[in-house]
Amino acid sequence: MTTVTPNPGKILYLALLTLAAMFLYHSLARTPSCHAKQGKGIEVVIADSSGERVGLYEGSYALVIGVSDYTAGWPDLGSVPGELNRVETVLKKQGFKVIRVMDPDSRGLKRAYEDFIGRYGYTSGNRLLFYFSGHGHTRKGGAKGYLVPTDAPNPRRDEQGFLRKALPMNMILAWSRQLEARHALFLFDSCFSGTVFKAKDLPAAPPHISRATALPVRQYITAGDAGETVPARSVFTPAFIDALEYGWGDLNRDGYVSGTELGLYLQEKVPKHSRQNPQYGKIRDYDLARGDFVFQLASSGATVTKPEPSRKTTLSVSANVAGARVLVDGRLVGETPLGDVSVSPGTHRLRVEAAGYDAYEKRMDVESGRAVSLYVDLSKAGPVKARLFVETTPEDARVRILNIGPAFYPGMDLDPGRYHVEVSADGFETEKRWVSLSAGEDENISIRLEPVKVAAPAPAPVSRQPQGAFANNLGMKFVFIKPGSFMMGSALSPSEVVSRYGGEEKYYKNEHPQHRVTLSKGYYLQATEVTQGQWERVMGSKPSRFSNCGSNCPVEKVSWEDCQQFILKLNGMEGTRKYRLPTEAEWEYGARTGTTGAYAGDLDGMGWYDKNSGNKTHGVGGKAPNAWGLYDMHGNVYEWCQDWYGDYPSGSVTDPTGPSTGSYRVIRGGCWLDLAGCCRSAIRYRLEPGDRNGGLGFRLAFSPGQ
Known part of the structure; x- marks a missing residue:
């Protein structure tokens, strides 16, 4: 019989390993119910270069905004929807719950940020990512950057209108300072001045993961600088996807892609394939610039607790009016704020209504398995309008209402009152007439123009x-x-x-x-x-x-x-x-x-x-x-x-x-x-x-x- 002498070191090692396993089991046993209840985000525990473990995130949330269909003079960006499909896919693989907003107008763009921040921005353990793909603009000497929603006019034609509609970077900076979330990364597939956050001294090489990584941070990356333009097909977005999908952004090969590494990678990669020069940096606030955003790669060995994937198709609706009725296909489903109501995939008619406000109606296409979040800005109901129709002879005569700004069109809605109508046409005498409109009524008037009487037609310029x-x-x-x-x-x-x-x-x-x-x-x-x-x-x-x-x-x-x-x-x-x-x-x-x-x-x-x-x-x-x-x-x-x-x-x-x-x-x-x-x-x-x-x-x- 062979006697085996116990190895004290090995026994101690096994005991510690058992205790660690029990601790990990009980830790994980306590957390799934929370994550399953939320169905959002992941928890990541990573190891730094010294071997100690650093806890980072409790939940991960991404707001992905794309503007492709511009209505006020900016070139359309037809490739944006497809590019953002890929962004959404890669972020979901990273454990993010993705909220996607397409083609918002000025109100919708502002509300998208505010609603997202209101939901997820005040939990200290959260990791937030903001992704915007669309036009950007810089004015006044290259210091002020703006995001361009669908309805912002081109400032070359209407600068005051642009300033009323565009979303200034200063507002995004203000929101980022209000956040309680540990880490926030803002990516803009747009070109505008990045001087508001560009650091004076950027690192030549990315730092390794350490305890400092877990400190708060607000990081920003833009696709280009002031004076550069967004190409018809993005280079920035595919490069961002490749950085995470293939690990090309892991510059120091430690199994993670930090926000700093991502900025360095994009700044080196994008100019090789476009005329854009990405800008990146951290907010100019010491307390919010010490950490670093982290993406984990499959090779990192990170401990990841993922929620069970949900196959539910849901709709959530919030509004500027609490208690507004929400109807889907004519059926009342609740009142605002309305969260995660199950709907079937397909096309639906949404109506949001409240007493004293004009109703909001929209046709929506909802994809299977997607959570759709919508913010509705209800307008207070104004006085009952009147409508004006003007029949002219000749039929192509021009109609103007001289005492209002908007151009006339048949059946336009007008407030009750008196309006000065002018009808004109080439070769005819111009006629002007005052018309009184009453609330809720249609007014139809007929105006026949008389031909101009001249002794003889003026000779045409023969040479032309x-x-x-x-x-x-x-x-x-x-x-x-x-x-x-x-x-x-x-x-x-x-x-x-x-x-x-x-x-x-x-x-x-x-x-x-x-x-x-x-x-x-x-x-x-x-x-x-x-x-x-x-x-x-x-x-x-x-x-x-x-x-x-x-x-x-x-x-x-x-x-x-x-x-x-x-x-x-x-x-x-x-x-x-x-x-x-x-x-x-x-x-x-x-x-x-x-x-x-x-x-x-x-x-x-x-x-x-x-x-x-x-x-x-x-x-x-x-x-x-x-x-x-x-x-x-x-x-x-x-x-x-x-x-x-x-x-x-x-x-x-x-x-x-x-x-x-x-x-x-x-x-x-x-x-x-x-x-x-x-x-x-x-x-x-x-x-x-x-x-x-x-x-x-x-x-x-x-x-x-x-």
Whole structure:
């Protein structure tokens, strides 16, 4: 019989191991009920480089916001929804409960942050991640950054309107200081100034996980700096996903990706594939800048307690009015604040109502297994409105209400009172009439205009009459533009433009220097913008935001690249290679028709802009043409030109075609939502070739003999 002598060290080791296992068992046995009840977040216990264990998070929550469908002059970002699907997936793998908000307006964007912070921001053990994908903007010397919601106008056209709608970074900084959560990371797939949080001395290498990691922190990462633009397809978001999915953000190979590592990785990776330079740092507050956000990788050995995955599809609704009734498909499901009510996947009609407030109604598509959270801002009910209808002869006469700002449209809701109605049309006497409206009633009036009586018609400027006309097989009409010379650019200084039309000087500097341009050969220019009907016949699609406007309305929401595909197909259908976009010089020469002022005539009579458009596009050719016979050169939709964007030359040029290469293409002419100053003959702007929005279209050109 062999006698085994016990090893005291081994016995002590086994005893300690048993005690540790019992402690871990009892610890975990106490926590699942809490996590199962919440169904949110995870608890992570990590080991630092010295081997001791540091507890970090009790719950993990992410607010993911995407803006792709802009309505007030910013290019749409069509790739955002798909990119955020991947962000949501990778965050769920990290144990986050994800709250997703798509295409919020200004109120919705602010409420999304406030509602999320109100729910999850005041628990000290929480880990919070905020992800925004959309446009950003910087103003006033590159110090003030803003997030752009769907309804914020482009500040180049309406800076005051932009400031009323956009969400300033200073507000996000204020929210971050109010948080009780241990760690908060803000990621912005946007370009704006990061100086509000950019640290003076950034680490050359990321620190290892330590006890200091668990200290509070507020970290920020943006996709680019001031003056940079968001590309049509993001580089920042895929790089963020790869950093976590494949562990490429784990720079010191310890099994974790810290917020600092993520910032360093993105700052090195993104500029290799785009013109963006990510900015990152911590809040300038010592007490909130000592820790570091942590993502754990599968290889880290972290202890992770995950809740059972929920397959329930739920809806939660909060509002600015407590006790508002919430109805889904006409069935009362509760009152606000309403939390996690089970709904079936599919399309539902939501209605939120409260006495003394206008009801809120929305159709929602709810995906299976998704928790949908919605904030509703109910407006106080105003006085009962009246509606006004004006029947005119001729039918296309223009109707204005002189004592209010908004543009008239048939059946518009108006407060009870007296309104000064003006009806006008080219070739007819203008008539004005006062109309009284009573609450809750429809008022229909009929106004017939009398033709202007003149001794003889004024002779047309013979030198500018179209010398020829052409119509192709699709009915596209073209007029011939004779060769000649003109002064290209603005005769007004930027400060003079601002004093007359508003805006900021920086948006008008690219109209200078004014210089003489000679076009040595005549060319044909399409009489109208390409219509939705023409686009559909060639491409078989309906891309326009205002698709219900009709087949004679200009096609919009098309990129420069889309236009090239249209031209390629049209040339194939016509058996030719002649169609193209006009050069920028051809476009302005066609718009000016020998004039030297802001417009080729009366803007109200020739173009659709913010004062008369009713916030939408209109059928082409609905206004007066210029002397060449070209319609809608001022307003309705911006028009792509063939040129790369660049600075104007300082001297005279002949047949210019713009720079040989570049990053942006030129757009001209202004659109339906622009101020009058942005519809001038000289106005020019730039967009990336892949950009699209609801104010962006084109017209075609070709040269004789092609």
